[in-house]
Amino acid sequence: MSDATNDATVGRRSKESRDWRDGLLRAWRSMLRARWPLFAVSVLLLLVVMSIFGPDLAPKDPNRQNILSRLQPPMVADASGAIEYPLGTDGLGRDLLSRLIYGARISLLVGLTAVLIGGTLGTTLGMMAGYFGGRVDDVIMRLADIQLAFPFILLAIMFLVVLGQGVLNLILILGIGQWVTYARIARGQTISQREKEFVEAARALGASTASILMRAILPNILAPLIVIASFNIASVILTEAALSFLGLGVPPTVPTWGGMLAESRDQIIAGRWWLSVFPGVAIMLVVLSFNILGDWLRDLLDPRLRGA
């Protein structure tokens, strides 16, 4: 790379870092002003803590069965007045609270990694479609059309049935399922950026295509993609829960919120509400938080997208 571009990069770096500081400060102030994002971030922090420190936080082994204390309702005190199972137990006498804490891991892991995979794939393909146009564009966008023609959950079901269940398969399928959203946005944004002066300038300086895409265009189209990613994590977590509910998620030895709901189905008729209420509330709170976060990020990063 020539010296000129190096200088330009250095110049941009320091400005960028200043922008970042300003941005963070603005974000912090706006978060303090609005109450809902603060609530969302608190819930998500709790989720992260639960995912990382799960084994230390959980009062019991989530898979330990205890036939003597099957189907205990929440907050029941034993003879000594102590509450052993704050959220009750399931049909096998396993502690619901511990299972709930362990379940946070899968939700967060699947949500984050699937969105990372889908986002990277979709952004790359979308930028290529937008930048090169012509044939490349046609092929990539037709692929997107084909994928959109499938109701996604059915596509996921088909592949999970064929390939077998497992965390990795689940993440891959959910991730690949998301690329179209990112591709469409990245493509549109790239088209609007590719004729701008700074892209021309990079081209004139002899920057490679990869470098133009990564250094000149990507930073300028990132904002809407980050917003979409936040909403996307929410919908991936919902889909993961639905697939686990159908028995297609992770193997049953790993506690997941969707799987817990599937197990609770048979207990509903008998009125054992705690088995279905708590995992559902957990999913709802996390999904709600990512949605609120997405809304807030959208207003913060790109007010033009408001209401879109």
Place this chain on the structure above:
Amino acid sequence: MWTFILRRAAQSVLVIFGVTLITFLALQMGGDPTYLYVSERASTEEIERTRATLGFDRPLHVQYLSFVGGLLQGDIGRSLTYRTSALEVVLERFPATIELTIFAMLIALSSAIPLGILAARARGTSLDGSIMAFAMLGQSIPNFWLGLMLILFVGLGLGWLPISGHVPVLGPLFRGEFGVAWTNFPRAIPYLLMPAFTISLFSMSRNARLVRSSMLEVLGQDYVRTARSKGVSEYTVTMSHALRNALMPVVTMIGLEFGFLLSGVVVVETVFSWPGVGRLVFNAINQRDIPLVQAAVIVFSMIFVVLNLIVDVVYARLDPRVRLA
């Protein structure tokens, strides 16, 4: 107009081609599909024979061509559990699923549009805030869990609505038994209410937000200001000047929305034991009946593609800018 329709139809054919290719490959990805059709104790000879009978020994592209050929004649393969044509099994369950989807769509749109208008008119007030909070919540609740909660509290707790069961309406209608369909219709509604609401909540919320924001955009336009300055009442401005244009994004979404609701059906039917394609797929999953899952995927996708084609054509008819783009 005709060039647009032709171009769009050609695209749809390409998409359907892609759908069949992916569905076909999905079966191959799990390894040799012959093993799905033979018992675990089958001898090597028997496996060979089955492989030859089913044609799995031929090269992939030949298999694909015969798969497409079969498809054109309405043959997607045999269900492993039902031992008959997979397509027939799926189509038999289809009316129940369509009933549920249409009912859900009606609930979603008939609530979303008024809610969206109301929120836009009351912008910034606590009414707007509550509607938007409700919409946000509605987009965050897993639909199958909502179903479980309705069963628990409305069905079992209050005893207002039946928690499962189904009275067929479309089935008799398709068979030409209009009298049966007519008498069944009112009896079907109590069974439809909870599952349909469960499926519709997400769409309702999303569309309420969509209507609100496009309403706000339209209300800021010059022609709305002109209408107001002519002394037209606020009601007329909202309902006739603004609403018509504000609903455009909703109209374009209807095809997608229907497909979206259709996929919600898969999970929710399982919760309410609704005898449609969704529960069929659920059972097929448990029995590894892959041809049946394939058939369901193909049928759903075709409907989706055709619906989108229709919506695009209608949209192009309404808005000339689309077909010239």
